Amino acid sequence: MSVLVYTESEQGAFKKIAFEVASYAKAVANQLGTTVTAVTINADNTNELSNYGVDKVLSIVHSQLDSFNAKSYAEAIQQAAEKEGAKVIVVSASANSKYMSPFLAVGLQAGYVSNVVAAPTSLSPFVIKRSAFTNKAFELTQINTEIKIIGISSNSFGLVENKSDATKEAFSPTLSENTIKVESVDKATDKVTIADADIVVSGGRGLKGPENWGMIEELANILGAATACSKPVSDLGWRPHSEHVGQTGKPVASNLYIAIGISGAIQHLAGINASKVKVVINTDPEAPFFKAADYGVVGDAFEVVPTLIEKLKAFKAQQ
Amino acid sequence: MKILVCISHVPDTTSKINFTENNTKFDTNGVQFVINPNDEFGLTRAMWFKEKQGANVTVVNVGGPETEPTLRKALAIGADAAIRINTPATDGFSVAKQLAKVVEDGDFDLVITGRESIDYNGGMVPGMIAGLTNMNFVNKCIGLEINGGIAQAVREIDGGKETVSTTLPLVVAGQKGLVEESDLRIPNMRGIMMARQKPLTITEPIESKVHTTSVSYEKPAPKGAVKLVASDNLDELIDLLHTEAKVI
Numbered sequence: 001m002s003v004l005v006y007t008e009s010e011q012g013a014f015k016k017i018a019f020e021v022a023s024y025a026k027a028v029a030n031q032l033g034t035t036v037t038a039v040t041i042n043a044d045n046t047n048e049l050s051n052y053g054v055d056k057v058l059s060i061v062h063s064q065l066d067s068f069n070a071k072s073y074a075e076a077i078q079q080a081a082e083k084e085g086a087k088v089i090v091v092s093a094s095a096n097s098k099y100m101s102p103f104l105a106v107g108l109q110a111g112y113v114s115n116v117v118a119a120p121t122s123l124s125p126f127v128i129k130r131s132a133f134t135n136k137a138f139e140l141t142q143i144n145t146e147i148k149i150i151g152i153s154s155n156s157f158g159l160v161e162n163k164s165d166a167t168k169e170a171f172s173p174t175l176s177e178n179t180i181k182v183e184s185v186d187k188a189t190d191k192v193t194i195a196d197a198d199i200v201v202s203g204g205r206g207l208k209g210p211e212n213w214g215m216i217e218e219l220a221n222i223l224g225a226a227t228a229c230s231k232p233v234s235d236l237g238w239r240p241h242s243e244h245v246g247q248t249g250k251p252v253a254s255n256l257y258i259a260i261g262i263s264g265a266i267q268h269l270a271g272i273n274a275s276k277v278k279v280v281i282n283t284d285p286e287a288p289f290f291k292a293a294d295y296g297v298v299g300d301a302f303e304v305v306p307t308l309i310e311k312l313k314a315f316k317a318q319q
Numbered sequence: 320m321k322i323l324v325c326i327s328h329v330p331d332t333t334s335k336i337n338f339t340e341n342n343t344k345f346d347t348n349g350v351q352f353v354i355n356p357n358d359e360f361g362l363t364r365a366m367w368f369k370e371k372q373g374a375n376v377t378v379v380n381v382g383g384p385e386t387e388p389t390l391r392k393a394l395a396i397g398a399d400a401a402i403r404i405n406t407p408a409t410d411g412f413s414v415a416k417q418l419a420k421v422v423e424d425g426d427f428d429l430v431i432t433g434r435e436s437i438d439y440n441g442g443m444v445p446g447m448i449a450g451l452t453n454m455n456f457v458n459k460c461i462g463l464e465i466n467g468g469i470a471q472a473v474r475e476i477d478g479g480k481e482t483v484s485t486t487l488p489l490v491v492a493g494q495k496g497l498v499e500e501s502d503l504r505i506p507n508m509r510g511i512m513m514a515r516q517k518p519l520t521i522t523e524p525i526e527s528k529v530h531t532t533s534v535s536y537e538k539p540a541p542k543g544a545v546k547l548v549a550s551d552n553l554d555e556l557i558d559l560l561h562t563e564a565k566v567i
């Protein structure tokens with residue numbers, strides 16, 4: 001009856017969101033008066049989960065799960081859930097979890113709610129708060145099924161430390177044949193990805209041309225941030241499409257979003273306003289982005305950003 | 320090849336989002352509804368398969384009579400036939416259940432959906448259709464070629480992309496990239512005239528469980544005013560981000 005949480009890893013190492021979903025699962029388990037069981041797939045150092053309130057680890061090690069496959073991952077987690085008799089399952093909003101969870105929901109005949117931003121507001125009926133209308137509103141959603149799958153939005157709950165003493169058990173699921181074959185993967189490994197980043201530094205058309213991105217990258221480097229851009233910037237070929245954020249690009253739910261030379265059009269904001277803190281640097285005090293921002297600097301990016309870089313370097317050196 | 324394109328009918332992004340009946344209903348007053356942007360990319364790709372490979376394209380929506388203009392628009396863009404399942408779209412599961420029935424009855428080889436709808440942003444219908452019909456599934460699809468029952472698809476992954484191969488029947492959830500934005504089609508006069516002659520079939524829903532129900536809506540708390548920092552005082556910005564916002 002424990003709360004089951006799928007704690008994701010990549011090449012054996014847990015992703016940060018694994019600890020966030022575990023923190024969330026612990027909060028729900030406390031509400032329900034039960035324990036937390038984490039399912040891991042080919043993860044190495046499962047002890048780390050004991051920092052976030054996990055009581056038991058079901059450790060799956062399987063060569064068919066070396067590279068991600070939605071159906072096989074769903075089968076593995078479904079079998080773990082059945083074995084534990086879990087009624088509440090917590091997953092993240094990563095691309096992989098969003099790919100897999102609808103299969104899991106069908107397999108377990110479970111109600112699945114994605115983009116959840118807070119712990120359940122009521123347990124009976126089971127009601128949960130999720131974001132909707134591209135973050136322009138929240139919906140309180142009731143889950144009617146016996147088994148419930150909660151997909152939480154990144155950085156919405158945060159990490160909550162809770163020391164526990166997790167026991168570990170090996171678990172070996174039965175998997176059907178994989179019908180989707182990965183031919184090739186094209187992924188920059190040396191860069192922070194927008195999905196994983198705590199901080200995103202984003203540039204718009206106000207930066208005038210691709211040759212001016214050096215300062216954006218430098219700022220991102222100092223902050224350990226991912227770089228992003230507005231849609232026209234990728235359409236003009238100044239930056240790769242993978243950096244395009246907004247309603248038609250990648251969604252951003254970082255802790256800090258720094259927008260430089262971006263006007264703040266509604267389609268841009270729709271994709272980034274799940275970010276916690278927004279900083280805007282723009283020459284135009286009337287730019288709509290200032291209405292959506294927490295902090296703002298009215299000024300020329302070509303002056304503000306280099307100064308900010310110098311000052312941040314000094315700040316980081318002191319830390 | 321028989322293609323089914325699932326179209327959701329959503330408020331245009333620039334719409335004001337308001338609620339009525341004590342915050343339990345979305346206020347459609349003055350809201351313009353459009354083909355879900357992610358579905359537009361899929362529909363355009365379907366047109367390509369129709370023109371280059373002779374595919375037959377059906378569009379489908381689960382919804383009330385108010386969604387018919389959206390389906391007519393898809394017919395005007397070039398789909399051959401439309402189906403409306405006459406029931407309000409309540410939750411992802413029940414919608415997927417209706418669509419799975421259409422897929423099975425129509426013997427479709429390829430089902431094209433969008434990665435998510437921009438109203439409820441569930442992102443669950445496509446995977447559920449695949450789960451219910453036991454079809455192969457590629458999410459966040461940004462490239463698709465099909466030859467002799469074999470599909471080559473590119474999907475977006477965190478930090479990059481991945482090329483996969485699989486077989487039909489297949490469900491893909493598309494997004495920008497599946498076709499270029501400049502290739503998106505808008506209906507022309509001829510298309511609009513022709514659409515009037517094309518079949519739009521209304522089908523009654525099958526029995527389905529509703530897994531989740533909407534209780535009420537809330538708007539985010541009004542944002543406090545932006546704190547402006549002078550451009551010659553960036554130390555203050557760093558201090559605010561460090562001590563007040565605690566993000567650096």
Ligand SMILES: Cc1cc2nc3c(=O)[nH]c(=O)nc-3n(C[C@H](O)[C@H](O)[C@H](O)COP(=O)(O)OP(=O)(O)OC[C@H]3O[C@@H](n4cnc5c(N)ncnc54)[C@H](O)[C@@H]3O)c2cc1C
Pocket residue numbers: 203204205206207229230231232233244245246247248249260261262263264265266267268271281282283284287299300301302356
């Ligand atoms: C269906 C649809 C979907 C869309 N989806 C997206 C999306 O996903 N993402 C997205 O970003 N857009 C999207 N758009 C486009 C969006 O409407 C805007 O056109 C776009 O976001 C504007 O990009 P921008 O802010 O970089 O450029 P602009 O609007 O040109 O703004 C540039 C800004 O830079 C400022 N500036 C100029 N010089 C300087 C300087 N030296 N220093 C500092 N600031 C300076 C200007 O004051 C201005 O505010 C979409 C549009 C449509 C119709």
Ligand SMILES: Nc1ncnc2c1ncn2[C@@H]1O[C@H](COP(=O)(O)O)[C@@H](O)[C@H]1O
Pocket residue numbers: 324325326327328355357358379380381382408411414431432433434435436437439440441442443444445
């Ligand atoms: N009511 C509906 N009718 C037809 N297709 C739908 C409907 N709702 C969702 N879809 C399809 O499923 C995709 C993802 O929607 P969602 O799971 O609601 O985010 C959409 O882009 C559509 O292709």
